[in-house]
Amino acid sequence: MKHEEKIDILITGGALLTLSDTMDVIEDAAIGISGGTIRFACPRADAPASSPAETIDAAGCAVMPGLVNTHTHLPMTCFRGLADDLPLMEWLQGHMFPAEAKHVSREMIYRGALLGMAEMIRSGTTTCCDSYFYESHVVQAAVDAGVRIVAGQGFIDFSPPDGEEIRKKAEAAQKFIAKWQPLAPMVTPSLFCHSAYTCAPETLQTVKRIADDADVPFMMHLAETKEEVDLIRSRYGMRPVHYLDKIGVLGGKSAAVHCVWLDDSEMEALAASSTGVCHCPESNMKLASGIARIPELMRRGVAVGLGTDGCASNNDLDMLLELDTMAKLHKVSMMNPTVMDAATALRIATTGGARVLGLQHLIGSVEPGKCADLIVLDMKKAHLTPLYHLYSQIVYACRGSDVRDVIIDGKVVMRNRGLLTLDVQKVMDDVREIADRVRRKD
Amino acid sequence: MKHEEKIDILITGGALLTLSDTMDVIEDAAIGISGGTIRFACPRADAPASSPAETIDAAGCAVMPGLVNTHTHLPMTCFRGLADDLPLMEWLQGHMFPAEAKHVSREMIYRGALLGMAEMIRSGTTTCCDSYFYESHVVQAAVDAGVRIVAGQGFIDFSPPDGEEIRKKAEAAQKFIAKWQPLAPMVTPSLFCHSAYTCAPETLQTVKRIADDADVPFMMHLAETKEEVDLIRSRYGMRPVHYLDKIGVLGGKSAAVHCVWLDDSEMEALAASSTGVCHCPESNMKLASGIARIPELMRRGVAVGLGTDGCASNNDLDMLLELDTMAKLHKVSMMNPTVMDAATALRIATTGGARVLGLQHLIGSVEPGKCADLIVLDMKKAHLTPLYHLYSQIVYACRGSDVRDVIIDGKVVMRNRGLLTLDVQKVMDDVREIADRVRRKD
Numbered sequence: 075m076k077h078e079e080k081i082d083i084l085i086t087g088g089a090l091l092t093l094s095d096t097m098d099v100i101e102d103a104a105i106g107i108s109g110g111t112i113r114f115a116c117p118r119a120d121a122p123a124s125s126p127a128e129t130i131d132a133a134g135c136a137v138m139p140g141l142v143n144t145h146t147h148l149p150m151t152c153f154r155g156l157a158d159d160l161p162l163m164e165w166l167q168g169h170m171f172p173a174e175a176k177h178v179s180r181e182m183i184y185r186g187a188l189l190g191m192a193e194m195i196r197s198g199t200t201t202c203c204d205s206y207f208y209e210s211h212v213v214q215a216a217v218d219a220g221v222r223i224v225a226g227q228g229f230i231d232f233s234p235p236d237g238e239e240i241r242k243k244a245e246a247a248q249k250f251i252a253k254w255q256p257l258a259p260m261v262t263p264s265l266f267c268h269s270a271y272t273c274a275p276e277t278l279q280t281v282k283r284i285a286d287d288a289d290v291p292f293m294m295h296l297a298e299t300k301e302e303v304d305l306i307r308s309r310y311g312m313r314p315v316h317y318l319d320k321i322g323v324l325g326g327k328s329a330a331v332h333c334v335w336l337d338d339s340e341m342e343a344l345a346a347s348s349t350g351v352c353h354c355p356e357s358n359m360k361l362a363s364g365i366a367r368i369p370e371l372m373r374r375g376v377a378v379g380l381g382t383d384g385c386a387s388n389n390d391l392d393m394l395l396e397l398d399t400m401a402k403l404h405k406v407s408m409m410n411p412t413v414m415d416a417a418t419a420l421r422i423a424t425t426g427g428a429r430v431l432g433l434q435h436l437i438g439s440v441e442p443g444k445c446a447d448l449i450v451l452d453m454k455k456a457h458l459t460p461l462y463h464l465y466s467q468i469v470y471a472c473r474g475s476d477v478r479d480v481i482i483d484g485k486v487v488m489r490n491r492g493l494l495t496l497d498v499q500k501v502m503d504d505v506r507e508i509a510d511r512v513r514r515k516d
Numbered sequence: 517m518k519h520e521e522k523i524d525i526l527i528t529g530g531a532l533l534t535l536s537d538t539m540d541v542i543e544d545a546a547i548g549i550s551g552g553t554i555r556f557a558c559p560r561a562d563a564p565a566s567s568p569a570e571t572i573d574a575a576g577c578a579v580m581p582g583l584v585n586t587h588t589h590l591p592m593t594c595f596r597g598l599a600d601d602l603p604l605m606e607w608l609q610g611h612m613f614p615a616e617a618k619h620v621s622r623e624m625i626y627r628g629a630l631l632g633m634a635e636m637i638r639s640g641t642t643t644c645c646d647s648y649f650y651e652s653h654v655v656q657a658a659v660d661a662g663v664r665i666v667a668g669q670g671f672i673d674f675s676p677p678d679g680e681e682i683r684k685k686a687e688a689a690q691k692f693i694a695k696w697q698p699l700a701p702m703v704t705p706s707l708f709c710h711s712a713y714t715c716a717p718e719t720l721q722t723v724k725r726i727a728d729d730a731d732v733p734f735m736m737h738l739a740e741t742k743e744e745v746d747l748i749r750s751r752y753g754m755r756p757v758h759y760l761d762k763i764g765v766l767g768g769k770s771a772a773v774h775c776v777w778l779d780d781s782e783m784e785a786l787a788a789s790s791t792g793v794c795h796c797p798e799s800n801m802k803l804a805s806g807i808a809r810i811p812e813l814m815r816r817g818v819a820v821g822l823g824t825d826g827c828a829s830n831n832d833l834d835m836l837l838e839l840d841t842m843a844k845l846h847k848v849s850m851m852n853p854t855v856m857d858a859a860t861a862l863r864i865a866t867t868g869g870a871r872v873l874g875l876q877h878l879i880g881s882v883e884p885g886k887c888a889d890l891i892v893l894d895m896k897k898a899h900l901t902p903l904y905h906l907y908s909q910i911v912y913a914c915r916g917s918d919v920r921d922v923i924i925d926g927k928v929v930m931r932n933r934g935l936l937t938l939d940v941q942k943v944m945d946d947v948r949e950i951a952d953r954v955r956r957k958d
């Protein structure tokens with residue numbers, strides 16, 4: 075007698091893009107999930123017998139791993155569209171910093187993050203990597219929404235830090251990790267130093283050491299603008315990546331965000347140290363920062379993930395739109411339409427992101443044993459007709475609103491576009507209340 | 517006693533972006549429509565009394581002119597995603613041309629165009645400018661769907677044309693115009709010469725003369741690739757715009773599509789001759805053609821409209837996504853975030869397109885006396901919360917799926933995302949049948 079598998083959720087009938095190393099695509103697939111884990115993913119005809127508690131009919135749909143957004147500042151959804159079309163420094167110092175100074179509170183962070191969670195789920199993101207002030211309130215929002223998170227406690231030096239300051243930072247870092255590590259793998263605590271130009275070398279080194287000791291990711295913004303490179307060169311006499319390499323904060327579970335202004339030797343150094351890169355093309359476009367040389371980084375073996383950055387510089391969290399823009403941007407930037415194909419773009423947004431976050435053994439692909447983070451895309455729409463190639467269709471024609479169902483850690487968090495973990499009306503109202511204060515300049 | 521206006525449709529309660537010359541934005545507006553024409557557009561408190569046959573409640577929505585897509589090849593929706601990530605010539609000669617040679621038929625054109633109409637309505641486009649083989653079948657699809665169209669009869673020389681050939685082309689042009697001019701302003705016939713490198717000078721001149729005589733638009737692809745510029749230079753001893761200027765086909769109602777590879781003197785020549793430009797940023801990115809210098813063209817006074825190009829090189833017809841990409845692309849390309857702001861991007865996609873198509877007196881803005889082509893955007897969504905600035909929100913956060921209602925020529929063609937003029941299920945099935953043949957290589 076055939077062994078009957080105990081299965082919580084069975085997804086049947088869709089075309090499964092596994093995003094496995096061999097990039098298997100299974101037409102008319104069956105995916106069995108129990109206890110938060112994928113038990114099988116195979117042609118329906120080969121599926122083991124099971125009596126699932128819930129069956130999701132994915133006929134006419136594509137099923138794929140949830141998207142991994144490697145760089146967000148979720149509370150900034152509160153500032154979406156507050157200031158646009160401005161030079162970076164005017165945007166940052168004239169609008170974002172003052173708005174943050176006045177309005178950042180534990181309440182604002184939780185509410186803004188919760189709205190970000192709603193938007194991410196509705197556009198197919200199942201894991202995000204976030205950093206902001208009071209990051210614990212972002213983690214709480216992720217836990218409440220059921221979204222997997224790599225949460226970065228943020229560090230920045232407003233003035234050169236003394237020993238006491240460094241000691242306090244180290245303590246905060248250790249406390250943050252200890253608080254959230256028990257919730258792994260739904261929560262991965264991490265440490266985020268704002269940048270090489272806003273953190274002293276002692277801060278970077280101390281925080282990196284604590285991250286390494288706890289085996290959690292260490293992240294920072296890096297080479298976002300030309301001005302930043304010039305600043306580091308004048309301050310430390312070398313380009314940013316070489317400076318970071320010299321002070322010993324690359325490698326391990328380090329990842330750098332943006333990496334727009336790297337020369338060849340810096341790309342080599344990132345590759346040699348196995349430092350990952352979080353690529354945020356739309357933010358870099360909108361703020362006119364520049365175009366990161368991603369295909370060249372990948373050719374050197376650097377792990378690359380995709381991110382939307384915060385809402386104030388994008389202005390959305392839609393990874394399917396980000397994918398499309400990313401692929402097109404690199405084609406035109408390098409004047410070569412083959413330089414990033416659809417399958418590569420999808421890998422960056424799934425397995426690439428998982429690798430950058432050090433979670434490649436858990437997420438990023440649909441394979442037995444991995445966490446059950448999956449999305450179902452409804453392909454039966456006018457703008458998705460006809461369908462010749464799944465990868466192309468998803469990258470160049472799908473957008474967030476085509477995501478029908480979302481499963482994270484084996485739990486359905488969106489069904490038929492209805493959010494199951496959040497009261498989206500209340501979430502929106504709560505942020506509108508904050509926006510009213512921002513607008514009134516309270 | 518207050519005079520009571522006879523009104524077919526009254527839209528109330530939304531925030532109206534008029535896109536008028538003075539860019540008036542009216543909170544809590546009332547828009548009265550009758551007989552296909554906008555009768556009033558004003559604050560609700562100032563609206564004349566009326567007994568409308570239908571009232572549309574736009575509370576929490578933005579109302580704006582329908583989008584003008586200035587460059588499409590709608591039947592190519594049948595080839596959406598058929599071949600991607602390939603060098604231009606391999607894509608064109610190895611995939612598109614063979615697919616067209618085998619599968620283009622009157623039936624394919626009508627079906628593909630109808631699917632394009634469905635997608636355009638669902639993403640807020642109310643006027644398109646199309647060109648393809650057997651264009652009359654595209655026009656029929658537009659008429660059936662209720663979409664306003666500038667329809668370009670296409671001309672191309674497969675070998676150097678003799679006098680008889682030219683005479684035949686002239687006759688076809690005149691016949692096409694005579695057939696469709698009676699349906700103006702829902703249908704504007706126009707003439708589309710494929711390009712300066714695929715049409716002989718006599719063809720260009722003859723077709724342009726007929727267009728001028730009938731006062732209809734004359735259009736062509738221009739300077740899409742560097743190879744094209746090199747070809748024209750080697751053939752005619754000058755750059756494309758100067759060549760077209762010399763043979764007398766610029767100016768009047770001429771418009772050129774793409775214009776990626778122009779030098780300064782060519783930009784001046786386009787401005788001096790009042791030749792419009794149709795800008796297709798996503799197609800130019802995806803095919804790695806290059807980045808048109810649109811802000812520089814606009815600074816010189818050239819009228820610029822936005823287009824998606826055909827579905828096979830985009831791969832969608834969503835003008836709200838095209839807007840977003842356009843603005844970001846020019847910011848990063850010119851390393852200046854102020855070079856194209858949100859209001860400018862919206863003008864390009866509405867009034868700019870109207871001007872390029874010679875329809876600025878009829879469409880492109882919401883003002884009394886203009887054709888009633890309007891869209892209602894539902895702004896009460898997670899990814900559109902909070903709302904600080906309407907222009908920013910629409911350009912950087914809205915996408916086609918946020919369009920709730922569409923009115924063209926005073927008729928509601930989409931209500932609450934339901935298409936009223938098309939059976940979208942049948943339209944999709946009909947194209948899938950064609951795609952099956954393409955896939956089987958019948």
